[in-house]
Structures are given as structure tokens and as C-alpha cells.
Amino acid sequence: MRDTLRQRLGWLHTWIGFVTGLLLCVIFAGGTLAVFNTEITRWMQPENSRLPSGLAPSPKALEAARQNLETLRAQGKQPFLSLPSVRDPVLRVLQYDGHEFVGPALDPIDGQRINVRQTVGGQLFYNLHFTLWLGRDWGRRVVDMLGLAMLVGILSGIIIHLRLLLPDLVLFRPFAARARAWLDGHILAGVFFLPFIVGITYTGVIIHAAAVLPDGAAIHRQAGPMPTALKTPQALPSLTPMLTRAEAEFGAGQIGFFLFNPHHISAVRADGASFLMTRDEAEFRYEDGAFLRHVKHIGATTVLSQGFRGFHFARWTPLPLRWLYFLSGLGGTLLIASGLVLFLMRYRRRYGNTISFCLAESLVIAVLVGFVVAALGLFWTNRLLSATLASRVMWERNIFMAIWLFSLLHAWGLVLAKRAMSAWRQQLLAVTILGMGLPILDILTRSSWTVLLGRNIFCAIDCCALVVGMSAKAIHQRLNAPHQT
Amino acid sequence: MKEFIPTIVLDGAPLWAFITWVIVLSAHAIQQPKICRLLGYNGPVPSGLGKLVLLAAPLMSLALCMTAGPTAGIFYWCGTFSLAGVVTALGLACLQSHR
Amino acid sequence: MPDIFTSVALHYNNMRMSRIIPFKAWSPAYSRVLRLVICMSLAWGSGAAIVQAVALHFSSIGENAYVAGQIMACLLIPIFMIIGFGWHRYGLLALGIIGTLAMLACQLG
Numbered sequence: 001m002r003d004t005l006r007q008r009l010g011w012l013h014t015w016i017g018f019v020t021g022l023l024l025c026v027i028f029a030g031g032t033l034a035v036f037n038t039e040i041t042r043w044m045q046p047e048n049s050r051l052p053s054g055l056a057p058s059p060k061a062l063e064a065a066r067q068n069l070e071t072l073r074a075q076g077k078q079p080f081l082s083l084p085s086v087r088d089p090v091l092r093v094l095q096y097d098g099h100e101f102v103g104p105a106l107d108p109i110d111g112q113r114i115n116v117r118q119t120v121g122g123q124l125f126y127n128l129h130f131t132l133w134l135g136r137d138w139g140r141r142v143v144d145m146l147g148l149a150m151l152v153g154i155l156s157g158i159i160i161h162l163r164l165l166l167p168d169l170v171l172f173r174p175f176a177a178r179a180r181a182w183l184d185g186h187i188l189a190g191v192f193f194l195p196f197i198v199g200i201t202y203t204g205v206i207i208h209a210a211a212v213l214p215d216g217a218a219i220h221r222q223a224g225p226m227p228t229a230l231k232t233p234q235a236l237p238s239l240t241p242m243l244t245r246a247e248a249e250f251g252a253g254q255i256g257f258f259l260f261n262p263h264h265i266s267a268v269r270a271d272g273a274s275f276l277m278t279r280d281e282a283e284f285r286y287e288d289g290a291f292l293r294h295v296k297h298i299g300a301t302t303v304l305s306q307g308f309r310g311f312h313f314a315r316w317t318p319l320p321l322r323w324l325y326f327l328s329g330l331g332g333t334l335l336i337a338s339g340l341v342l343f344l345m346r347y348r349r350r351y352g353n354t355i356s357f358c359l360a361e362s363l364v365i366a367v368l369v370g371f372v373v374a375a376l377g378l379f380w381t382n383r384l385l386s387a388t389l390a391s392r393v394m395w396e397r398n399i400f401m402a403i404w405l406f407s408l409l410h411a412w413g414l415v416l417a418k419r420a421m422s423a424w425r426q427q428l429l430a431v432t433i434l435g436m437g438l439p440i441l442d443i444l445t446r447s448s449w450t451v452l453l454g455r456n457i458f459c460a461i462d463c464c465a466l467v468v469g470m471s472a473k474a475i476h477q478r479l480n481a482p483h484q485t
Numbered sequence: 486m487k488e489f490i491p492t493i494v495l496d497g498a499p500l501w502a503f504i505t506w507v508i509v510l511s512a513h514a515i516q517q518p519k520i521c522r523l524l525g526y527n528g529p530v531p532s533g534l535g536k537l538v539l540l541a542a543p544l545m546s547l548a549l550c551m552t553a554g555p556t557a558g559i560f561y562w563c564g565t566f567s568l569a570g571v572v573t574a575l576g577l578a579c580l581q582s583h584r
Numbered sequence: 585m586p587d588i589f590t591s592v593a594l595h596y597n598n599m600r601m602s603r604i605i606p607f608k609a610w611s612p613a614y615s616r617v618l619r620l621v622i623c624m625s626l627a628w629g630s631g632a633a634i635v636q637a638v639a640l641h642f643s644s645i646g647e648n649a650y651v652a653g654q655i656m657a658c659l660l661i662p663i664f665m666i667i668g669f670g671w672h673r674y675g676l677l678a679l680g681i682i683g684t685l686a687m688l689a690c691q692l693g
Contacts, residue, residue: 009670011616151662159666170514172574173523175582192570195563202658209654212628214635216650275556301648304655320499321557324564331567 009156016156017336018343018360020149023132025336025367027143030129031200032329033375035314035322037122038087039457044382045116046446048105049458051089056253057108061091062239064111068093068104070236073260081239081258084108085272100127102393117387120396124378130208140211147205148212154198157190165191179345186338193331200332203312206305236260237289242267245291246282264292275316277309340364361420362411369427370407372468376434377403379465383445421479428476435469438462498553499561502546506569507576509542514577524577525584619676623668626679630664631657633686640690 033040042048057065065081072079072095082092091106100123105114131139158165169191172184190197210217239258246255246267256270259281266281283292297306310316314325344361351357378400385395407427414423439462446458514520516530531539546565551558638653645652668679 005670005672008616008672009666012620012669015620148658148661151658152665155662155666156670159670167517167519169517170510170570170574170577171517171520171523172578173581174578188571188574192567192574196567205658206655209658210650213632213654213657214639214650216639216647220647299645299648301645301652301655305651308655316556317560318553318557321560321564324499324560324568328564328567331571 006160009159013153013156013160014343014346016149017153017339020146020153021336021340021343022363022367023142024146024150025333025340026132026371027129027146028329028333028336029371029375030125031204032326032333033125034122034129035326035329036457036461037126039122040125040461041119041121041123042088042457043442043461044119044121044379045105046383046458047116047387048090048114049446049456051107051114053089054086054253055084055089055108057084057091057243058110059240061106061108061111062243065091065093065106066236066239068106069260072103073236078260079103080260083243083255083257083270085256085270087272090114097393099133099397100124100393117382118392119382120378120393120400124397124400125375130204137211140208144205144208144212147201150201151198151205154190154194154201158194161187161191179342182338182342182345186335186342189331189335189338193328193335196325196328197332197335199311200329203308206308207312234286236265237284237286239289242282242284242289242291245284249282249294250280265289266295271313271315273316275310276303276306277313277315278306337368340368358415358420359412362408362415362423365411365415365420365423365427366404366408369424369431369472370404370411372472373407373427373430373434374400374404376431376438376465376468379438379461380434380441383441425476425479428472428479431472432469432476435465435467435472438465438469498549499565502549502561503565503569505542505546505549506566507573509539509546510570510573511576512539514573520577523581523584620669622676623665623679626668626676626683627661627664630679630683630686631661633683633690634660637686637689 069079069081072093077095079093079095082088082094084090089108091108091111092103093106094101094103100120102118105116106112107114127133130143132143133139134142168187170188172188174181174184176184242258242265243255247253250269250273254270254273255267256272257268259266259268265284265286267284269278269280271277271279278297280297281295283295284290285292314322317325341364344357344364347357347360378396381396381399385392389395411423411427414420414426442458442462512531512535515524515526515528521527521530543566547558547562550561550565553561634657635650635653638656639649642649642652664679664682668675671678
């Protein structure tokens with residue numbers, strides 16, 4: 001048989017696609033959910049559902065936040081203050097606990113602590129997306145390498161399909177033979193979401209490129225002497241004049257957060273202020289809160305870099321565009337998922353009885369269905385665990401992991417027992433129950449839910465869960481049909 | 486330029502762009518022999534001026550999207566293309582199944 | 585004409601090396617995996633060398649030179665991989681030359 005370019009690249013696409021696709025699918029799914037990370041966090045904190053969006057923080061609230069910050073700094077912690085925005089209407093005093101940003105939420109009007117439950121929220125998916133929970137350094141390294149592999153997969157896929165790209169542009173035959181239908185679906189997602197998938201993968205790789213390529217930070221950034229502010233935290237000046245002064249620099253409502261650096265206090269421009277994620281700062285003195293300078297990050301490469309970040313993080317996007325990001329992310333996830341299923345279909349007949357194939361199939365089940373079960377399980381856990389439970393964040397995280405691990409073991413056991421279809425069916429059934437039951441759970445566990453019917457995050461997330469549940473039910477039924485088994 | 490565009494078009498620019506893409510992609514589909522065969526379609530296919538209009542239509546949808554601003558416009562344009570492609574393919578698949 | 589890896593594979597099978605090394609046979613898949621690993625190493629090495637070269641030649645812009653190099657390298661590494669793996673006969677040679685040139689550009693700053 002002739003060894004053609006298409007064959008070679010076909011082999012490369014198949015194997016690189018499968019080996020990296022298992023993790024890439026998780027990264028894409030995590031990223032897709034992370035598009036609405038703030039909204040997911042709000043769903044998981046129904047206690048603050050009554051607050052209107054877009055309120056500016058009052059001086060009283062800022063004073064309360066300052067006191068909270070001082071208390072935490074006195075305990076040797078390094079908190080920062082996130083200001084209210086259209087997406088998240090509360091003041092948050094946050095600190096990094098090694099896994100997530102946690103801390104109290106304050107009412108932007110009177111500064112009273114909102115008695116919200118502590119939750120991992122959407123941050124869990126965000127962290128999973130860019131570190132796979134392998135730690136900041138190794139996680140970014142692995143995810144970046146996977147991103148490069150994704151680009152190789154995309155490029156090889158384009159070359160393989162180039163000849164039929166235009167004639168078969170909208171060709172989809174779901175009622176043809178199963179392998180044909182899946183291949184059509186794979187190509188359809190790949191072709192139509194190509195601009196998004198290439199863009200998001202490339203920008204993602206660039207953002208953390210320093211993790212896998214030579215980095216200039218070590219040479220060009222030199223640490224100064226330890227300032228007094230870090231050794232012994234000083235009293236913080238009033239935040240209101242600083243916010244007013246910073247808004248004079250960047251515009252009203254354009255400040256995202258206050259950072260308390262060793263040398264100075266920074267009021268940082270909000271990420272959602274424009275497409276370019278500039279992170280420009282207004283710097284203030286610790287002693288009296290006097291304005292020091294306006295730090296603008298300029299230069300061609302810097303602006304290019306800011307553009308890549310703006311593209312990838314999508315914090316500037318209006319709501320319809322955010323939904324387009326979400327749907328495109330879903331398209332990317334479906335592309336990888338269909339590729340994984342095609343791999344199994346291709347090798348099932350020849351290698352279906354081998355241990356390595358069993359392992360591959362159980363991993364695919366755990367990634368494609370188990371992840372959805374675990375994600376929906378997290379939403380359920382959030383509402384079923386007591387709101388006042390100690391170490392609630394850890395509980396939620398561990399339960400999510402436990403469900404996912406259980407899904408893997410369940411799949412592994414059934415696949416080894418030559419009952420792979422049962423594994424798919426049972427896990428799809430779990431998705432159906434959890435997904436279709438989530439709106440009911442939301443209604444039962446959220447006070448005054450009738451007030452909040454209509455266009456809001458609760459209804460949106462409930463509807464999404466319902467759609468996921470119904471899709472799982474449809475697939476489950478198709479797998480149950482006699483000719484499919 | 487925005488003053489000359491009716492409000493209904495301006496407010497729903499991404500939606501109009503989406504509809505334009507669906508029309509363009511459907512017209513592209515019926516020009517492909519394989520798809521015509523699957524659909525059993527023997528009707529007229531765009532030719533001459535029709536093809537020119539089809540080439541111009543994506544530019545029109547780009548112009549529509551640009552009313553949301555240059556950066557957001559490009560994103561809307563690409564996003565509506567992706568979505569319209571999937572919707573068109575699903576629509577054609579439904580037609581196939583009816584046949 | 586088979587490429588270098590397939591030649592090695594055929595030679596391996598002819599020499600009955602499998603008696604010494606516990607592989608049943610050297611299939612084309614093994615040669616492809618080996619080629620893939622070499623392509624990955626060369627492509628990544630070339631990318632890293634490009635970043636260093638850009639940083640060296642545009643040192644006046646400081647850390648941003650590294651960022652510019654990374655932007656280029658992330659675009660080029662997948663392309664290098666496709667060239668190295670997809671170009672049947674001269675792909676690896678081309679990748680080797682690219683890598684050598686990038687290394688030279690690093691050294692000749």
C-alpha cells in the first residue's frame with residue numbers, strides 16, 4: 001500500500017488525537033463552563049440572588065471591606081478586593097487557599113457580610129481548565145503541551161479533509177451507518193467551529209507559553225528588597241478616595257480590583273473594560289493613600305499579548321457574545337468527543353478484547369460521560385450540603401473528584417466484564433436523572449424562587465441542565481435500540 | 486451610517502447575520518451534487534447573478550455585525566457563521582430523514 | 585523507496601533481531617512512533633531556539649522579545665511537526681536544518 005501524505009497525517013491525527021484528546025476534552029469542557037464561571041458561582045450562592053447588578057460600592061461598604069482586609073492582613077494573609085461588576089454584584093475580599101480564591105462577600109450598599117455559603121463555584125472549572133489540578137507549574141506545562149498537540153491535530157485534520165472541505169461543507173448524515181454519522185459530526189464541528197477552535201487554542205498556548213518555552217522573566221524581573229509593608233502589614237488608608245481617583249484615570253465603573261502589593265496599593269483596570277486585557281494600574285501610597293502614578297502597559301508586543309488574553313478570557317464580551325463563546329466551546333468539546341468515539345469504533349473489531357482497548361474505552365466513558373455526571377453532581381452537592389458546613393469548599397471539591405473517580409471505576413469494571421454498552425447506558429442514565437432533576441432541586445432549595453423567574457442565571461443554568469439531561473436521555477434511548485447494541 | 490439603518494436591524498444585528506449565513510450556506514448546499522442527491526432536490530440552483538449575491542451576502546452580514554463595534558463585530562460574524570453552519574446541516578439532515 | 589525508519593524496520597526483521605530484543609516484529613507503527621518522537625523533539629527544540637534567537641537579536645525590548653519569540657514559536661512548532669512527519673522523504677532533514685539554523689541564530693548573536 002502506498003504511504004501517502006493523507007495516510008501519514010491520518011495516523012498522526014488518530015493517535016495524537018486520541019492520546020491527547022482524553023485530556024483536551026476535559027480542558028475544553030472546563031473552559032466552556034468557565035465562560036460562565038462567575039454566573040455558576042452566583043448559582044451556587046443563592047443567598048445573594050436578590051442583589052441587583054451593576055451597583056457601585058458605597059463608601060460605607062468600602063470601609064467595611066477595608067476592615068475585613070486589615071483583619072486578614074494582620075493574620076499574615078494576602079487578600080485582595082474584587083469590586084462589584086455587572087456579572088458579580090458583590091464586593092469580595094478574596095485570598096488564594098492553594099486551590100481556589102475564597103473569602104467573604106459584602107453587600108455593595110451597606111458593606112454587611114452577605115451570609116453566602118462558601119463554594120468552589122465556577123472557579124473549579126476554571127482551574128481545571130488551565131492546570132488540570134496538577135499544580136500551577138506542572139499543570140500549565142502539561143496543558144500547554146496539550147494545546148500544541150491540539151494545533152498539530154487541527155492542522156493535520158485540515159490537510160486530510162482539505163479536498164472535500166467545500167463540497168461537504170454542510171453534509172451531515174445522522175441516519176447513515178454509525179461510523180459515517182459520527183465522522184460527519186466530527187467534521188461538521190471541526191469545520192464550522194474552526195475559527196474559534198484555532199483562535200482559542202493558539203491564544204491559550206501563547207498565554208502560558210513561558211511554561212514550555214524559554215522565558216525572559218527570570219532575567220528581566222529582579223526582586224527588590226523586602227519592604228516594610230510586607231513584613232509588618234500597615235493600616236490601610238481609606239479606599240473611597242483611591243477609587244474615586246482611579247476612576248478619574250480609567251472612567252467610572254472601570255476598576256476591577258484593589259491589589260495590595262509590597263510597595264504600593266494598585267487599583268487595577270477591570271478585565272471587562274475593553275477587548276485588550278491591559279491590567280493598567282493606578283498606584284497609591286500605603287501611608288496616606290496618595291496617588292503615585294498611572295501605569296500603562298504599552299508597546300506592540302504588549303498590546304498583542306493583551307489582545308490574545310482578551311480573546312481567550314472573553315471578559316469584555318456582551319451577553320450574546322458570551323453565549324456564542326459558550327456554544328463554540330461546546331462545539332470544540334463535541335469535536336474532540338466525537339473523535340474519541342470514532343477511535344473506539346475504528347479499533348473495536350480488531351482489538352476489542354485487549355486490556356489496552358478496555359482501558360481506552362473506560363477512560364473515554366469517564367471523560368465523556370463521567371465528567372458530566374461529576375459536574376452535575378457538584379451542582380447537586382452544592383445545594384444538598386449544609387450551607388454552614390465547615391471546610392465546605394474542600395467537601396465540594398472532594399465529592400466532585402470522588403464522583404468522577406467512581407465513574408472511571410464503574411466504567412472500567414463493566415468494560416472488563418464485556419459490558420461496555422451497559423457502562424455507557426448507566427452513566428447516561430445518571431446524567432439524565434441529575435440533569436433533569438436539577439431545576440427541581442433549584443426550586444426546592446432556593447428561597448423565593450418565584451420572584452426570580454425569568455431571564456436570570458438560575459433559569460439559564462437550570463435550562464442548560466435540562467437540555468443536557470434530555471440529550472443524555474436521547475442518546476440513552478438510541479443505545480437501547482436493538483440494532484445499536 | 487448607523488442613522489440610516491432601521492432600529493430592528495441594528496438591535497438584532499447578530500440575528501440577521503445568522504439568518505444571512507443560513508441562507509448563504511443553504512444555497513451553497515443545493516449547488517453540491519452529493520447533497521442534491523441525498524435530498525432528492527432537482528430545483529433551480531443559483532447561477533450568474535445569484536452566485537454574485539451569495540458571494541456578497543457574507544460581506545453584508547459582516548457589515549451588519551460591525552454595527553456592534555469592530556472587535557465584537559468580527560466575533561459575532563465568525564460565531565454566527567459557526568452556529569448557522571450547524572443549524573443548516575441539521576436542517577438538511579432533517580429533510581433527508583423526511584425523504 | 586522506504587524512508588529511513590521503514591528501512592531500519594525491514595533490516596531489523598531480516599536480521600531476526602527480535603530474538604535478541606523482545607519485539608515480535610518491527611511494524612511500521614513502531615517506526616512511526618519513533619519518527620513522531622523525533623519530530624516532536626526537533627520541533628520543540630527549534631521553537632525554543634527561535635525564542636532564544638529572537639530574544640537575543642531584539643534584546644533592546646527586554647522581556648517582550650521573549651513574548652514575541654513565543655508567539656512565533658507557538659505558530660511554528662505545529663507546522664514543523666507536520667513538515668517533519670508528513671513529508672515522506674525529506675521531512676526530518678528539513679526539520680534538522682531548521683533546528684540547526686535556529687541554533688546558529690542563537691549562537692551568532
